[in-house]
Amino acid sequence: MTLHFSQPEFERRQEKTRAAMAERGLDALLIFAQESMYWLTGYDTFGFCFFQCLVLTSDGRLTLLTRAADQRQAELTSNLTDIRIWADRGEATPVLQLKEILFDLDLLGSRLGVEFDTHGLTAANGRQLDEHLQTFGEMEDASNMIPALRLIKSVAEIAFIRDAARLADAAWDAGLAEIAPGANEAKVLAAMQGAVFEGGGDYPGNSFILGSGENALLCRYATGRRHLSDVDQVTLEFAGVYRHYHVAMMRTVPVGTASARHLELFEACREALDAVEEAMRPGQTFGDVFDAHAAEMDSRGLHPHRLNACGYSLGARFAPSWMDWPMFYRGNKVEIQPHMTLFAHMILMDSETGTAMTLGQTYLTTEAAPESLSKASLDLAVR
Secondary structure (H helix, E strand, O other), X not given: OOOOOOHHHHHHHHHHHHHHHHHOOOOEEEEOOHHXXXXXXXXXXXXXXXXXXXXXXXXXXXXXXXXXXXXXXXXXXXXXXXEEEOOOOOOOOHHHHHHHHHHHOOOOOOEEEEOOOOOOOOHHHHHHHHHHHOOOOXXXXXXXXXXXXXXXXXXXXXXXHHHHHHHHHHHHHHHHHHOOOOOEHHHHHHHHHHHHHHOOOOOOOOOOEEEEHHHHHOOOOOOOOOEOOOOEEEEEXXXXXXXXXXXXXXXXXXXXXXXXXXXXXXXXXXXXXXXXXXXXOOOOEHHHHHHHHHHHHHHOOOHXXXXXXXXXXOOEOOOOOOOEEEEOOOOOOOEOOOOOEEEEEEEEEEOOOOEEEEEEEEEEOOOOOOEEOOOOOOOOOOO
């Protein structure tokens, strides 16, 4: 087996999950999120694009239902021993096979928690789940149960996160070295992703973002490559990834020269990030962190150019996104606690002047001020 955590570590996680289940009176948890499966058992696959379900009972039994293509994946990457296979055939649905497993586990008439809010359970499969299990037992949404437990990182997880931070810094250094007038975006991207792989890292949960010119105002990956102009701008959002744990960074790099608007927006981003750091302490909430960001931006008249969120939790995540729960947005009452890994991004996109500016990094929360996981300078880099 290729297990990245010790058996006692997995056992502690499973015990915490069962305790959370007991608080809600759940007899079993139907787990569809790949992140939950990885955290509980080590199971590592992108096979969640098909139907699969991990059943955890209140007495600690674990049963995985998956496809034949993932049988050996489960055997070699997890500590699971009860692995059931559903067959691709005709109009058969794996939900009926899941129902049979629940019968085998003597769960008829039980209270079942279900991870509905995940990319691992499509709407179509969710409808089948409702149809076939509605008379089997009482189902309730337990989507946030394991994400809430994963939010606080263990010592072993923090060690992997520090490796991810090292890789994020390496990616930044490699990309910055390639950025210059006339540079090919493709070489910048290749250097950054290559640095992560060469350092022993993994694919990110979503594509690295690299946009120049007017595309520097995008907050998502878009296909197509260009060469940088003599005077240009490049926005980069990327992550170091180690054992699926992410540490993200975000920067906008003026090329050739930084305009007066670049400098103005950078000052706002830098001051807003300072305000966010001050708010990112125990006793504050995720909403308080957002408010600190918004107050700084809005005091400068930049409300039309900022976003309605300014970051989120990070951890072990799978495609299509490295974003984890919860986010920094107005009114979010989740409290900051020590040992969270939180990515704060200050993003200003001025479409009127075509100017982009971003600044973001990942922090480890402590009993007091948060620790920046990156060693990279926050100064504006101009190439």
